[in-house]
Amino acid sequence: MTIILRLTLRGLLVAAHLLLGVVLSLFIDLIAAIGPSRERIVRWWHRQLCRCMRxxxxxHGLPPEPPMMLVSNHxxxxxxxxxGALVPTRFVSKSEVAAWPLIGRLARAGGTEFHRRGGGSQGTRKLIARLTGxxxxxxxxxxxxxxxTTLGxxxxxxxxxxxxAAVDSRRPVMPVLLRYGPDPETxxxxxxxxxxVFLPHLLRMLQCPRIVVDVWFLDPLPTEGTDRTAVAKDxxxxxxxxxxxxxPRLLPDREPALPRHRLST
Incomplete structure (x- = not known):
């Protein structure tokens, strides 16, 4: 399959799936009330997106049963x-994502909690209270x-x-490692x-013949009798x-870049 054909077919599949996500986001409460739960709908949507993108x-390891706080490299x-395809979970994302066209709507429909960086301690306390709940x-x-995000x-x-939130609720914390491959270019x-920028990055990933992501679910960490700093370090x-x-096997000329992300130019 040529790169142009691969990009066209996968691009159409992803675009159609994103539009389906918008429709689901409009009616997810109604669908969840008469059919599968919100968590099952969201997991299904994530699984299908992974399939569209190959x-x-x-x-590696066992995905956790809720309730659990998962903490992952990014x-x-x-x-x-x-x-999202592997576990029923709510994500925490930066507040800027909520304003992104289409992506923000999908994130809100999936139950994402948004964190405003630099928004002060009061906003963080409210977020922690919601996560604890x-x-x-x-x-x-x-x-x-x-x-x-980092190079991994x-x-x-x-x-x-x-x-x-994990310490206050006495729920365990599960460390998770993500590694992309299989080849150095991918x-x-x-x-x-x-x-x-989001769209060019998406197009580059759609050109990859295959994307492999290894996910390690590591041993959960207890939170009773400890504090947040100690758990974070562990x-x-x-x-x-x-x-x-x-x-990960990276190309030798890839240099770490500043952590600035944009949806579009």
Whole structure:
């Protein structure tokens, strides 16, 4: 299959699936009231998006049963459909995503909680309270504690603030490692970092013959009798140790870029 044909076919599939997501977002409450739950609808949508993009997800370890706080390294916007296809969970995303055309609507319909960085301690406390409530009500939440995406070869310091929700609710924390491949070119294209723009990045990924994402669900960490800083350090240590044994194979000329992301130019 030529690159142009592959891009055209996959692009049409993804566009159609995104439009289906918009329709579902308009009627998801009604559908959930008479049919499958909101969680099942959202997981199905994520799984189908991965299939449209030819993303092969390889799972290592056992996906958790809710309630659980999942904390993952953050490489790409694709992290969300990959994890969303595997576990029923609410995500925490930066507040700017809520304003993105189409993507913001889909995120809100999926139950995403939005975090305004630099919005002050009061906004963070309210977010922690909402996450605590979700965990206490038997739901799982997923946090990317680095606060930005990276090339995936190392992790940035895990910010401990949102770990307070797991500590307050006494729910365990499960570290999760994501690694993209299978070849160095795909592993290098997958990170959404620096001056990357969403649509061109999506088009580049659609040109890849195959995208493989390895997902390691690591041993859960108890939160009783500890504090958020200690749990954050333990979670990052667990991910770093696994990452050291299975780093992504990046092209040698890929340089780390500044963590600035845009939807469009």
């Amino acid at each position: 993303i092969e997800v390889r799972v 490489v790409s916007w694709m992290d969300i459909p990959v994890l 979700h965990l206490e009500n038997g739901q799982s939440v997923t946090v990317f504690p680095e606060g930005t 070869a190392t992790t940035r310091r895990f910010q401990p603030r949102l770990f307070a 592993a290098t294209l997958a990170p959404y970092v620096g001056d990357d 979670a990052q240590r667990a991910i770093d140790q696994r990452l050291a044994t299975a780093p």
